[in-house]
Amino acid sequence: MINIASVAGKEGNAFNAAYSASKAGLIAFTKSLAKELAGDGVLVNCITPASADTAIFAGVPPEHREEMRRVLLGRVPMARFVEVDEVAAMACWLASADCSFSTGAVFDISGGRSVY
Numbered sequence: 001m002i003n004i005a006s007v008a009g010k011e012g013n014a015f016n017a018a019y020s021a022s023k024a025g026l027i028a029f030t031k032s033l034a035k036e037l038a039g040d041g042v043l044v045n046c047i048t049p050a051s052a053d054t055a056i057f058a059g060v061p062p063e064h065r066e067e068m069r070r071v072l073l074g075r076v077p078m079a080r081f082v083e084v085d086e087v088a089a090m091a092c093w094l095a096s097a098d099c100s101f102s103t104g105a106v107f108d109i110s111g112g113r114s115v116y
Helices: 016-039 057-061 060-072 082-093
Strands: 003-004 045-049 106-110
Touching: 003 016, 003 082, 016 045, 016 106, 045 082, 057 060, 082 106
Parallel strands: 003 045, 045 106
Antiparallel strands: none
16 A cells, blocks of 8 residues: 655644644555564555645745745755656556565655655
């Protein structure tokens, strides 16, 4: 099982408490379920990406888009958005036979925003 949460679940986002709390809950759910299912050979892990520049930004009014981009990228030492393909590649690895002894883990893909 691969859950997709958010770096917000690890750090919190100002003015977005409900979103951050729901992602933190998904992280805790991942860890708990991993412990419950490990004996049955079921691996449960979580990915916590930073922001991706997806179609959701198209719905943001243009006058706010650049400010959001500046704020979001200001938190990321690599100074770019994560690519959807990068998150997909991590999920593919987690679903592969190469990932056979990792369960209950939170895999960060935040460009250095969250380093724990």
